Amino acid sequence: MRRMAAKVNHCCIPYIIASIRDYTNCHSMRFIIALLLLTSSYVSPLNNGLALTPPMGWLSWERFRCNTDCENDPENCISEHLFKTMADLLITDGYASVGYEYINIDDCWLEKKRSLNGHLVPDKLRFPSGMKSLANYVHSRGLKFGIYEDFGNYTCAGYPGIIGHQISDANQFAEWGVDYVKLDGCYAFPEDMDKGYSDFQTVLNNTGRPMVFSCSWPVYQIYAGIQPNFSKVMEHCNMWRNFDDVQDSWASVESIIDYYGDNQDHIAQFAGPGHWNDPDMLIIGNFGLSYDQAKTQFAIWSIMAAPLLMSVDLRTIRPEFKAILQNRKIISVDQDPLGIQGRRIYKHKGIEIWSKPITPTQDLHYSYAIAFVNRRTDGTPSDIAVTLKELGLVSTHGYRVQDLYENVDYGVLHSNTKIKVKVNPSGVVMLRAEVHNHALLHIS
Numbered sequence: 001m002r003r004m005a006a007k008v009n010h011c012c013i014p015y016i017i018a019s020i021r022d023y024t025n026c027h028s029m030r031f032i033i034a035l036l037l038l039t040s041s042y043v044s045p046l047n048n049g050l051a052l053t054p055p056m057g058w059l060s061w062e063r064f065r066c067n068t069d070c071e072n073d074p075e076n077c078i079s080e081h082l083f084k085t086m087a088d089l090l091i092t093d094g095y096a097s098v099g100y101e102y103i104n105i106d107d108c109w110l111e112k113k114r115s116l117n118g119h120l121v122p123d124k125l126r127f128p129s130g131m132k133s134l135a136n137y138v139h140s141r142g143l144k145f146g147i148y149e150d151f152g153n154y155t156c157a158g159y160p161g162i163i164g165h166q167i168s169d170a171n172q173f174a175e176w177g178v179d180y181v182k183l184d185g186c187y188a189f190p191e192d193m194d195k196g197y198s199d200f201q202t203v204l205n206n207t208g209r210p211m212v213f214s215c216s217w218p219v220y221q222i223y224a225g226i227q228p229n230f231s232k233v234m235e236h237c238n239m240w241r242n243f244d245d246v247q248d249s250w251a252s253v254e255s256i257i258d259y260y261g262d263n264q265d266h267i268a269q270f271a272g273p274g275h276w277n278d279p280d281m282l283i284i285g286n287f288g289l290s291y292d293q294a295k296t297q298f299a300i301w302s303i304m305a306a307p308l309l310m311s312v313d314l315r316t317i318r319p320e321f322k323a324i325l326q327n328r329k330i331i332s333v334d335q336d337p338l339g340i341q342g343r344r345i346y347k348h349k350g351i352e353i354w355s356k357p358i359t360p361t362q363d364l365h366y367s368y369a370i371a372f373v374n375r376r377t378d379g380t381p382s383d384i385a386v387t388l389k390e391l392g393l394v395s396t397h398g399y400r401v402q403d404l405y406e407n408v409d410y411g412v413l414h415s416n417t418k419i420k421v422k423v424n425p426s427g428v429v430m431l432r433a434e435v436h437n438h439a440l441l442h443i444s
């Protein structure tokens with residue numbers, strides 16, 4: 001049997017873990033509640049057989065925006081060429097083999113006017129082959145194809161929205177071979193969304209083609225001061241936005257991390273297989289995040305069971321950022337079959353600990369992914385020391401602990417063992433603690 005690889009340090013705990021105690025006490029209870037939820041039909045989430053783990057893929061918006069100038073910028077404009085290029089790179093550069101499968105168009109793919117018979121028309125210069133052809137291309141690569149529309153009169157960039165054309169637009173998507181529909185909420189009344197979004201889900205269902213339904217319904221209601229009915233949202237959407245669009249900066253990523261941490265008690269419980277909170281795209285590999293910050297975004301998004309939608313130029317991404325996006329150990333935390341959204345369990349003086357229950361389980365104990373995040377800016381790594389028990393990991397069989405970014409295996413640790421990590425400013429240390437399956441021997 002493997003002994004502890006790391007010398008565990010018993011000196012001072014720089015950050016006292018107190019608020020975690022409650023979490024520890026209700027640990028087994030949470031498991032039982034989760035089992036009850038699985039076996040009861042008290043709310044029935046959307047069941048279109050899709051997004052049983054958070055969708056993974058590539059989405060154009062954050063990086064490529066509404067660049068329609070193919071004359072002067074042919075390599076970066078929103079065009080069929082861009083999406084075909086990214087589809088090819090998902091395959092050739094290894095992204096598809098770790099799970100990224102959707103190629104998703106965002107805004108600005110349409111002509112400004114519908115056809116005379118009311119159909120949506122893709123921009124004739126930028127999508128000359130049309131959407132069915134592009135979808136075929138994406139499918140021929142073994143990938144899936146996503147499209148963008150808007151619930152209201154116009155898309156956010158001013159192209160035709162679906163209002164008044166819901167049925168024919170949904171049928172068009174199905175005919176084209178669309179696998180995923182993101183429905184934005186500009187130029188619409190948020191109070192209409194409970195009915196409008198749920199009706200559109202019925203319309204999508206009636207096409208007979210399974211399409212992931214990505215909703216912006218809650219965030220527009222929150223902006224309008226309406227408390228979203230998340231029970232209803234999860235009955236009709238595979239995923240939904242709760243908060244601001246991500247921008248290319250650490251400040252933006254931090255604001256999203258804070259939003260999901262601060263509001264977790266109202267939203268985390270609605271996530272599960274087939275229905276996810278969506279904190280927006282991964283901006284890893286762009287201009288705004290350092291290497292450490294990029295690792296932090298990936299770790300926290302995975303803890304949150306977030307859809308992993310890269311928005312980055314895959315032609316020029318640097319290898320260290322690509323390696324983050326292709327970290328299989330962290331992807332498997334995000335894609336864990338239990339689909340439980342993790343939570344921030346500790347926050348004090350710029351240090352945060354996030355935790356997500358994952359498989360395998362053993363005697364009513366979960367395994368966990370744990371992320372230690374350093375939000376401090378004081379220029380030197382911070383030490384965090386904590387026992388597994390203080391994190392709520394109380395199985396008497398112990399846990400096999402490994403680092404998911406560094407090649408460090410701590411072996412099997414007792415829940416009283418203190419674990420100590422050094423976390424870079426705006427960085428993260430991420431661990432996986434698998435509940436051990438037989439009684440611990442040889443641990444002092």
Ligand SMILES: *[C@@H]1O[C@H](CO)[C@@H](O)[C@H](O)[C@H]1NC(C)=O
Nearest residue numbers: 152153154163186187188189
């Ligand atoms: C959308 O257009 C209709 C018809 O012109 C109009 O009545 C409605 O107010 C518009 N909605 C919004 C949110 O502007």
Ligand SMILES: *[C@@H]1O[C@H](CO)[C@@H](O)[C@H](O)[C@H]1NC(C)=O
Nearest residue numbers: 047048049205208209210211
């Ligand atoms: C439509 O809804 C039914 C009932 O939830 C579901 O079984 C079916 O898979 C759905 N079909 C599509 C195409 O989404």
Ligand SMILES: *[C@@H]1O[C@H](CO)[C@@H](O)[C@H](O)[C@H]1NC(C)=O
Nearest residue numbers: 043044229230231232233235
């Ligand atoms: C929220 O949605 C659920 C599920 O559709 C429904 O049963 C419930 O009545 C709604 N709650 C409110 C306050 O409208």
